């Protein structure tokens with residue numbers, strides 16, 4: 001079933017939320033101080049994807065007819081995905097993008113990426129860059145689908161928990 005989600009702008013006040021999502025999605029995760037630091041740099045932006053939670057229980061309704069209906073009123077939101085990006089000198093960079101495991105394949109990352117791209121283009125960025133771990137097929141497929149191409153490889157860029165290193169692929173996309 002498609003997830004019912006919305007996108008909200010985030011800033012340093014959401015550092016803990018961003019860190020909690022990051023921790024669930026990456027073995028070498030960034031803590032809330034790292035996210036707070038990101039926002040100390042000008043033109044750093046973030047979006048959080050929030051699932052709208054609804055009341056699934058029956059509530060009394062139309063008492064005269066003694067009937068009950070399901071309430072579909074939104075009750076709250078649950079943060080499940082995020083993107084952090086920065087614009088400098090006409091170039092934009094995606095710093096991180098992640099969706100909690102149980103909410104994947106609902107189009108949430110694609111929506112976050114699309115909205116970030118729209119914002120970067122609106123602010124005058126000529127191109128967008130990102131690093132992705134070689135072999136991260138989910139992320140690479142997502143970026144290729146949005147028109148990113150491979151630019152170069154950073155050898156032994158990511159340190160793994162076991163002490164080994166893996167390459168990063170630099171991907172880029174120009175705006176028209």
Ligand SMILES: CC(C)(COP(=O)(O)OP(=O)(O)OC[C@H]1O[C@@H](n2cnc3c(N)ncnc32)[C@H](O)[C@@H]1OP(=O)(O)O)[C@@H](O)C(=O)NCCC(=O)NCCS
Nearest residue numbers: 025097098099104105106107108109110132138139141142
């Ligand atoms: C990569 C990631 C952000 C994708 O999030 P998501 O919300 O599941 O992605 P979406 O549902 O928006 O997928 C959009 C498209 O990306 C591609 N894609 C996403 N996950 C995929 C997978 N596991 N395998 C292959 N293609 C995948 C597909 O083309 C998909 O479209 P489709 O579902 O219509 O086939 C998520 O898997 C994640 O958080 N991974 C861990 C963190 C990470 O690697 N972040 C990227 C760092 S550069």
